[in-house]
Amino acid sequence: MTRHETTPFLGAGTDAGARPRILIVDDSPAQRMLMAAQLRRFGFDVLEADCAERALEVCRSQEIRLILSDWVMPGMCGPELCHRVKSDPDLSYAYFILLTSKSERADIAHGLDRGADDFLTKPVNGDELRARLKAGMRVIAMQHELSEKNRLIGQTLSELQGLYGKIEEDLLEAQKLQEALVRERFRDFGTGQVSLLLRSSGHVGGDLVGFFRASASQVGLYSIDVSGHGISSALMTARLAGHLNTASPRQNIALSHTAGDFYRVLPPDEVVRRFNELMSTVISTDLYFTIAYAIVDLDSGMVDFCQAGHPHPVVQRVDGAVELHGQGGLPVGLIEEADYAPVRLKLCPGDRLLLASDGITECPGRSGGQLEDAGFQDMLAARKALAGPALLDGLVTDLESFSGVSEFPDDVSVAMFEFRGAEPGR
Known part of the structure; x- marks a missing residue:
């Protein structure tokens, strides 16, 4: 396998030299092992969780930008995990892919309603997985760029508010001077x-x-x-x-x-x-x-x-x-x-x-x-x-x-x- 094939995601939307991090959530150790091996060949830094509750702990302790989660798991299911991750204001944006054998439109609609960004049908095809991950990394990169621009806009607005505040003070003093006329x-x-x-x-x-x-x-x-x-x-x-x-x-x-x-x-x-x-x-x-x-x-x-x-x-x-x-x-x-x-x-x-x-x-x-x-x-x-x-x-x-x-x-x-x-x- 060539270098391009093994590390196609390095540097995409991440800090220079950093390996993009991905979290696999599946209650099956065998499924996690097979998926993790494939993702490491793609150049990812892979973290694993055997349930949704453990996945939430990982997300709160580390910055996770990509999540591959099984749909059906004991306890909290994949769609519910997706909703919890997406609705938590303390967590960074994460691109969420649900792994499922479900193909009914109602099921897909439910997953989208809970915030899922994409779906992969089991068994997962390697080429399709690579393509979906590339799309996810592009979205993450755009989201990162948007966040940075929003940060700059917020900083600029804060500076403008400071200037407006100073102008307001000057105008109030000018008002006193004019009233003194x-x-x-x-x-x-x-x-x-x-x-x-x-x-x-x-x-x-x-x-x-x-x-x-x-x-x-x-x-x-x-x-x-x-x-x-x-x-x-x-x-x-x-x-x-x-x-x-x-x-x-x-x-x-x-x-x-x-x-x-x-x-x-x-x-x-x-x-x-x-x-x-x-x-x-x-x-x-x-x-x-x-x-x-x-x-x-x-x-x-x-x-x-x-x-x-x-x-x-x-x-x-x-x-x-x-x-x-x-x-x-x-x-x-x-x-x-x-x-x-x-x-x-x-x-x-x-x-x-x-x-x-x-x-x-x-x-x-x-x-x-x-x-x-x-x-x-x-x-x-x-x-x-x-x-x-x-x-x-x-x-x-x-x-x-x-x-x-x-x-x-x-x-x-x-x-x-x-x-x-x-x-x-x-």
């Missing part, structure tokens, strides 16, 4: 009060609301919505917030330095034009933003504002009537030297002004369609008795009821000024 959510100025609402659709978002004391008698109020979502939009809001910060008046784009420590409050339309020039000449990005920016006179209630692509500013009068103001305008950063029109209106005591993002009016409802301006006006009318943060909280509750979700698909933000007017006699 809105340092105050409420302030009472005596003759009026400002309330702010900001809820990002993710960890960070592209909406920004805020206010600043423009002068002794004026308050600046703004609502900004940067295009897109996520980190890039959030970074842009951080930069824009720096240009509307009175802590550094020289950096505040809404103020013009005159002399010493004195600054002049610029008209809202000029402020928006400055932003547009900044986006066109200094900030190199494909992002753009919409803005509604207003200067409110705390004594008279006069409001000068500019709308640039943002939803219309809303005025709710003391009697509950709701009005939309503004002329639309182009978003900031789309067209160089775009023109922006100023708008003026007057608030009477008890009136309020709301600058809201499109996350409210474009919020999808649970039954389809969007809230739109009419729906927003209805919400304000229904909540007219509330004021300050309580009103904004009520609007969020109504929006959750309308959409059917608590996490909105877009950022939701509102900057609101409520005019109280001077007290009688002052």
Whole structure:
């Protein structure tokens, strides 16, 4: 017999230099002896068990990848042994061949149902045995390759989960930093009060609301919505917030330095034009933003504002009537030297002004369609008795009821000024 004939399985799906191991299970010593001799000539490392129970002990103590088992044995039969081996999570995959004199289809179906991979009819033909074992070794090799790929996939997924966890931590920190951009959510100025609402659709978002004391008698109020979502939009809001910060008046784009420590409050339309020039000449990005920016006179209630692509500013009068103001305008950063029109209106005591993002009016409802301006006006009318943060909280509750979700698909933000007017006699 040639070397190829005696050792055709060496190295097939096993470690280099290792002899493939096979377990023979048969209660007949003579049958085991004849089968073992033939398998050793094929180049296998042969282990023997005289019953299914002993075979299970061998499988638990050594790694067995091929099993030849008789069907009928005292105690546990071959199909039941196959089921026990295949269903044990602590055992490695084993290719299981049943040796049987049974040829009925019902018997074969029962063996397959218990997990058998192949069958050999007694008496076993040597050439057929060799061919079936070759097929089994190919299956084992493929299973080994699949297991290795699954291991690599699992390792990669574990690494990705670690990276995602780190990204999640970074996003949570970024969320805290973005929330810090809105340092105050409420302030009472005596003759009026400002309330702010900001809820990002993710960890960070592209909406920004805020206010600043423009002068002794004026308050600046703004609502900004940067295009897109996520980190890039959030970074842009951080930069824009720096240009509307009175802590550094020289950096505040809404103020013009005159002399010493004195600054002049610029008209809202000029402020928006400055932003547009900044986006066109200094900030190199494909992002753009919409803005509604207003200067409110705390004594008279006069409001000068500019709308640039943002939803219309809303005025709710003391009697509950709701009005939309503004002329639309182009978003900031789309067209160089775009023109922006100023708008003026007057608030009477008890009136309020709301600058809201499109996350409210474009919020999808649970039954389809969007809230739109009419729906927003209805919400304000229904909540007219509330004021300050309580009103904004009520609007969020109504929006959750309308959409059917608590996490909105877009950022939701509102900057609101409520005019109280001077007290009688002052």
